[in-house]
Amino acid sequence: MNAPNLPSMKHLQPEFEALKKRYPAGFDSSLTLPCLRRIQEVRGFVADQDIDWLVEYLGVPRVQIEEVLTYYTQFRRQPVGRWHLQTCRNVSCSMRGAERLIDHLSRKLGVKVGETTADGRFTLSVVECLGSCGTAPVVMVNDTYHENMDAAKIDALLGELK
Amino acid sequence: MTGRKLIMDFPVTATSHLLPDYQARGGYQALRRVLTSLKPEDVTKEVTASGMLGHGGAAFPVGRKWAVIKLDDGQPHYLCANADEGEPGTFKDRWILEHSPHLLLESMLITCYALQVRNCFVYIRGEFDQPYRRLQAAVEEAYAAGYFGENVLGTGFACDIVVYRGAGSYVCGEASALITSIEGKKGYPRNRPPRLTVRGLYQRPTVINNVETLSNVAIIMRMGAEEFRKVGKPKSPGTQLVSISGHVNRPGVYEVEYGYPLDKFIYEDCGGVLGGKGLKCIIPGGISTKVMTAKDIEGVAYDHKAMEAAGSQVGSGGMVVIAEGTCMVRLLHVMLRFYHHESCGQCTPCREGMGWMHRIIERIVKGDGRPGDIDALVRISNANDGTTICGMGDAAGFATVGIIAKYRDEFEYYIANKRSKCEGRLEVAEVADA
Numbered sequence: 001m002n003a004p005n006l007p008s009m010k011h012l013q014p015e016f017e018a019l020k021k022r023y024p025a026g027f028d029s030s031l032t033l034p035c036l037r038r039i040q041e042v043r044g045f046v047a048d049q050d051i052d053w054l055v056e057y058l059g060v061p062r063v064q065i066e067e068v069l070t071y072y073t074q075f076r077r078q079p080v081g082r083w084h085l086q087t088c089r090n091v092s093c094s095m096r097g098a099e100r101l102i103d104h105l106s107r108k109l110g111v112k113v114g115e116t117t118a119d120g121r122f123t124l125s126v127v128e129c130l131g132s133c134g135t136a137p138v139v140m141v142n143d144t145y146h147e148n149m150d151a152a153k154i155d156a157l158l159g160e161l162k
Numbered sequence: 163m164t165g166r167k168l169i170m171d172f173p174v175t176a177t178s179h180l181l182p183d184y185q186a187r188g189g190y191q192a193l194r195r196v197l198t199s200l201k202p203e204d205v206t207k208e209v210t211a212s213g214m215l216g217h218g219g220a221a222f223p224v225g226r227k228w229a230v231i232k233l234d235d236g237q238p239h240y241l242c243a244n245a246d247e248g249e250p251g252t253f254k255d256r257w258i259l260e261h262s263p264h265l266l267l268e269s270m271l272i273t274c275y276a277l278q279v280r281n282c283f284v285y286i287r288g289e290f291d292q293p294y295r296r297l298q299a300a301v302e303e304a305y306a307a308g309y310f311g312e313n314v315l316g317t318g319f320a321c322d323i324v325v326y327r328g329a330g331s332y333v334c335g336e337a338s339a340l341i342t343s344i345e346g347k348k349g350y351p352r353n354r355p356p357r358l359t360v361r362g363l364y365q366r367p368t369v370i371n372n373v374e375t376l377s378n379v380a381i382i383m384r385m386g387a388e389e390f391r392k393v394g395k396p397k398s399p400g401t402q403l404v405s406i407s408g409h410v411n412r413p414g415v416y417e418v419e420y421g422y423p424l425d426k427f428i429y430e431d432c433g434g435v436l437g438g439k440g441l442k443c444i445i446p447g448g449i450s451t452k453v454m455t456a457k458d459i460e461g462v463a464y465d466h467k468a469m470e471a472a473g474s475q476v477g478s479g480g481m482v483v484i485a486e487g488t489c490m491v492r493l494l495h496v497m498l499r500f501y502h503h504e505s506c507g508q509c510t511p512c513r514e515g516m517g518w519m520h521r522i523i524e525r526i527v528k529g530d531g532r533p534g535d536i537d538a539l540v541r542i543s544n545a546n547d548g549t550t551i552c553g554m555g556d557a558a559g560f561a562t563v564g565i566i567a568k569y570r571d572e573f574e575y576y577i578a579n580k581r582s583k584c585e586g587r588l589e590v591a592e593v594a595d596a
Contacts, residue, residue: 023322024280024281029346030344031346033328033343034326037327073331074330075330090250091250091445091449091496094493095408095488095493095588133405133480134405136413140289144292
């Protein structure tokens with residue numbers, strides 16, 4: 001359960017209404033993913049009260065939203081660090097040093113994959129193929145791709161991320 | 163040079179992705195001509211005559227897919243561009259989204275007219291931030307210029323577009339899972355029949371084409387089917403965007419005319435293998451296609467027929483170059499870990515089978531492999547084939563059987579000696595140690 005005193009996300013409603021205009025009428029269910037994404041952008045994660053609101057606002061069953069949140073790997077029900085480092089470890093990235101990079105990040109930050117640093121600055125995750133194989137290895141920091149990474153470049157980057 | 167260029171035929175600059183530059187290259191003239199002088203069915207006829215095959219991986223004839231849509235059935239029709247590029251090794255559609263988004267939009271408008279679609283979608287993978295920004299900005303430019311909306315170019319044709327962002331799911335690149343995702347649900351694939359062209363998005367006739375496939379539509383309408391067919395090979399007209407990565411000196415996206423020599427492409431155009439190493443093998447079209455050894459690619463032309471004759475496929479154009487000395491057991495481990503992670507869990511053979519295969523390869527890699535493990539991997543692969551709603555389980559099996567067929571000795575060595583025959587290397591040693 002989330003803390004009860006989180007701010008409401010209902011101020012996003014006008015934005016969602018504008019979005020609806022480009023969808024065929026009567027299919028508000030389609031807005032489930034875009035609404036959740038936008039809420040997560042603002043709040044950092046999706047809270048219980050956001051689900052309550054979308055059930056009511058979009059008129060979709062609660063289970064549909066719960067399923068979406070557990071099915072898609074990008075949705076979060078808990079906050080992550082200020083900087084979310086998602087390191088690709090699929091075929092092409094592994095072939096260009098991703099394993100060494102993940103070990104380096106883990107040592108440097110003093111956390112295991114999936115953990116957040118004690119100061120809340122960094123969360124380290126691994127992901128499967130970011131579609132950037134030609135510039136491997138790739139680390140996605142929040143929404144931004146950092147390509148052709150190595151230990152020196154990642155150290156320089158970490159220094160910039162306050 | 164890798165043959166004639168149809169898509170990557172302009173220099174990339176700071177502004178080449180924007181509307182004024184696209185218009186200066188002749189952009190949106192085909193749309194105007196189509197809307198003012200052609201009937202919808204004329205467009206489908208032209209695209210069918212072009213003989214273009216789908217560029218997403220399955221190489222299905224585009225015209226045949228479109229022909230299922232009945233223009234006079236009184237139903238709404240939908241079009242979705244599949245930009246959920248997630249097949250490992252594949253990053254070619256990203257080039258179009260980032261550098262030529264208006265080519266995709268013009269092509270989608272022409273396709274919407276041909277199929278009488280009022281609402282169309284681009285389903286783009288959630289991680290693609292820069293491509294999304296570029297595409298969404300292009301959509302807004304196109305609306306402002308009157309290419310989308312209630313009355314396109316004053317012709318009375320109406321069309322709206324939504325760029326729909328995924329949220330992290332490989333399976334959503336499968337067409338039926340993709341539309342289920344657009345409906346706002348978890349991305350479970352659907353059983354066919356009914357085909358999606360009969361009952362797709364919101365239970366209506368829907369065409370789903372890959373980004374690169376759709377982007378060729380405006381090109382075909384500009385050139386005419388006859389001229390288009392002069393590019394490439396008779397059974398593989400046009401070009402393929404190939405994204406090449408791994409142990410290669412010049413990774414990136416290349417437009418390759420079908421029929422171009424595959425070995426020349428890798429050794430010359432892409433600069434050959436990293437660190438001056440010999441070539442062990444390539445994965446030619448996304449990790450779900452079967453590996454081809456250095457010998458397999460000798461003298462092979464890069465087109466659908468020749469690639470099949472050589473034992474693999476063009477696939478998604480996602481090519482991975484693998485140097486001599488790379489451990490194929492650990493490489494398969496990376497692949498099976500991925501398939502296990504991405505199985506959506508709907509069908510038992512894939513949900514359980516991916517887990518079994520992942521656990522078997524994991525214990526081999528840890529030095530705990532057992533006699534019979536190799537046969538078990540092959541048996542699960544074969545047993546999965548054709549038993550699931552979508553092709554993901556099959557794809558994992560193809561990749562596994564393909565690698566074991568060519569490198570069985572490495573697996574046997576690993577199990578017998580509890581260590582890799584190739585020191586467990588995934589990287590090229592000289593490059594990693596530098």
